Amino acid sequence: MFIARATTASSSTLRAAPSRAAFRSHSTRSTRLPSSSSWGRVAIGAAGALAVTYGLTRNAQTIRLEETKAPFEPSTPETRRAPDDKYLTLEEVAKHNLSQDAWVILNGNVYDLTSFHKYHPGGAAVIVQHAGQDVSSIFNPLHPPGTIENNLAPEAFKGKVDPKTAAKAAAAQDAEKARVKAVREALPPVETILGLDEFQDVASQIMVGKKGEYYHGGALDGISNAENKSSFRRCRLIPRVMRDVSVIAPQTTIFGVPSALPIYISPASNALLGHPEGELNLTRGAAKTGIVQGISFVSSFPLTDILEEKEKVEEIIGGKMGMVFQVYVRQEREKTARQVKEAIEGGCQALLLTVDSNTGDFRQSVEKMKGTTGSAEPGRKMKPFNEFTHNVHDPRLNWNDLVWLKELAGDVPIYLKGVSSIEDVRIAKEHGMKGCILSNHGGRQLDRARTGFDSLRSIHAEDPKLSSQIELYVDGGVRRGSDVLMAVALGAKGVGLGRSFLYAQAAYGEKGTIRAVRILESEIITAMQLMGVTKLDELKPEMVDCLRAL
Ligand SMILES: Cc1cc2nc3c(=O)[nH]c(=O)nc-3n(C[C@H](O)[C@H](O)[C@H](O)COP(=O)(O)O)c2cc1C
Structure with a gap:
């Protein structure tokens, strides 16, 4: 698995071709590790990342992050003893099936x-695709003995599973x-x-349980998540004839x-959860329909x-x-800079x-399904989420x-994604930002954060000229062409859609992505005609009437 990469819709089809990702210096297509030390260096880099731990210290008012770097040590049979010599259950392993928890x-x-999969010479995708599963049957034929021992830090070893249960695991995987x-x-x-929401119905037949919940869910009570859609539905259009x-x-x-x-x-992130071609479906679909694709900093396919x-x-x-490329600023700045x-x-x-x-989200519904447990100590966050x-x-x-960031970007413009307040839009403008995306991150970060569309309404009400001085975009809850028109009428340059495209590609791959754009295109054109605008x-x-005050 360390040098193989899934290239077709069939997850069992693997080829031994190093991705362009790193390792360009190795022309080898063999299944043996390159003799040069660079493979090891990168692997050690990854392992080094594994060895970075962060402890939370709670003072009276503040939480301080402390960084303690553990030196890298190659794993040995002694260091690879199962913690407490206990077996891990298959169910426990199966919970760790996301790119940020693999x-x-x-x-x-x-x-x-x-922490390793981004450095995998054969691409992260194949690892993420099989996260939570037994990979022995695809790993063993492609990798020489010692690959794991020589390239992963001891911390990566989590324990053993009962060998008797391995057959059961393989059978369950085949059944799925x-x-x-x-x-x-x-x-x-x-x-x-015929409508974007239908993609979710179809995709949820494929993505059952926590996979589906990962796309669908919002933070805590899901209030912001639900309001994203309803904030558009509270407003009405006033057509001209x-x-x-x-x-x-x-x-x-x-x-x-x-x-x-x-x-x-x-x-x-994690388009791969829904379809083996993941983000690549979106790339092809966006290019063929002439729209822009935003790439997640933590996309499931390597950049x-x-x-x-x-x-x-x-x-x-x-x-x-x-x-365009979305940036999360990591604690390890040089890694952000590299990407x-x-x-x-x-x-x-x-x-x-x-x-x-600036901190992680917490989606209770997903964590519940994973069986995540809290800590007896009040104020401690849940572990898997914390680690990521x-x-x-x-x-x-x-x-x-x-x-x-501006220095890194050079001539490339920067937009801030996830802004809600007019003051922050103004500060962004002062800092030379080209624009702001008014968004609550699909309701996945701060629950009860105002919706992007409500932020736009409020900004327009307070300072109608601001949108001509700095570009404004909106995302969250956009499902219909008429939603798009309302946002544009109130000063947005355009709107972003997250889940609709995730579901469309999960259900139908590239064809689904193209279909989603075509549906919106048809709705936008029809609504423009009915609104009397060309x-x-x-x-x-003045063509938007919001029925409820902000
Ligand atoms: C499954 C999922 C993963 C997401 N991952 C990211 C991410 O990696 N970076 C980011 O800036 N926003 C991320 N978002 C937020 C989206 O960019 C966007 O703000 C949101 O999905 C818009 O709401 P919508 O899904 O109703 O269209 C994610 C959203 C979902 C649903």
Whole structure:
């Protein structure tokens, strides 16, 4: 598994081709590790990341993050003893099935590959795809003995599973694969999908249990998540009549890039959970329909694979596609810098700095399904969530950090994603930000945070000219063309959609992505005609009547 990469819709089809990701220096296609030390260096880098631990110290008022780096030690049979010599259950391992929490069983041993998979020479996708599962049958034929022992830090070893249960695990995995295959074969044709919400119904047949909940869920009570949709539904449009609407032009620019429609694919992690081609479906779909794709900082496919796909699809369409890169500022700044540079070199045209995630989210429903337990000590966060978020989110992030990011970005514009207050929009403008995305992160971060659309309404009411001084975008709850028009009428340059595209690709891959855009395109054009406008700038704030005061 360490050098194989799934390349087709069949998760069992693997080829031994190193991804462009790193390891470009190795032309080998063999299943043996390169003799040069660079494989080990990168693996050790990854292992080093595993060895970074963060402890929470609760003072009277503050939580302080302490960083303690443990030195890397190669694992040995002695260091690989199961903690407490206890067996881990298959159910326990199966809970760790996300890119930010990825364990695998290999020959009866359980390894945590969360920090490693991004450095996997064969791509992260194959690891994430099999997270929570027994990978022995695909790993063993491709890797020489000692691969694990020589390249992972001891901390990655979590324990052993009872060998007697291994056969049971393999049978359960096969049964799930067979179930998904049967469901996919029986799906209604993509042409029968007429509205975006139908993609969720279809995808939820494929993504049962916590996989489905991971896409669907919001933080805590899910109040912001639910309000995202309803905030659009509280408002009404006031059409103008008797105007020639025979020619409609819904084109615009999104993040400075020409776009066929005032919509874009909002960056979202773990597309692979729903479909083996994950983000690549979105890349192809966005390019072929002329909209911009936002790439998540923690996407399930490594950035290099996505950029490779971008190049391929650009050859097919005979031009450049729109792609922007979302940034989380990690505690390890140099890792953030590396990814930002890679994105810019790969042709990403803008950076979306997510600013609503200075600590992790907590989705109770998902954690419940995983069986996560809290701690007896009051105030301690749940463990799996904690481990991931400390690595990815830096709670020290503040306005001064924009100097560092602007330097990295050079000419590439930066937009802040996850802004709610007019004051923050104004400060962003002062700091030279090109725009702000008004968003509550799909209701996945601060529950009860105001919806992006309500923020837009409020900003427009307070300072109607602000949207002509700094670009404003909205995401969260957009499901219909009329939602898009309301946002544009109130000053948004465009809107982002997260879940709708995740579900569309989960259900139908690339075809689903294209279908989702076509559905929205048709709804936008029809609504523009019925509103009596031919171009987006003819949409005016007085055409929106919000029934409920903010
Ligand atoms: C499963 C999932 C994963 C997400 N991952 C990210 C992410 O990695 N980075 C980010 O900035 N936003 C992320 N988001 C938030 C989206 O970019 C967007 O703000 C949100 O989905 C918009 O709401 P909608 O799903 O109703 O369209 C994620 C959303 C979902 C549903």
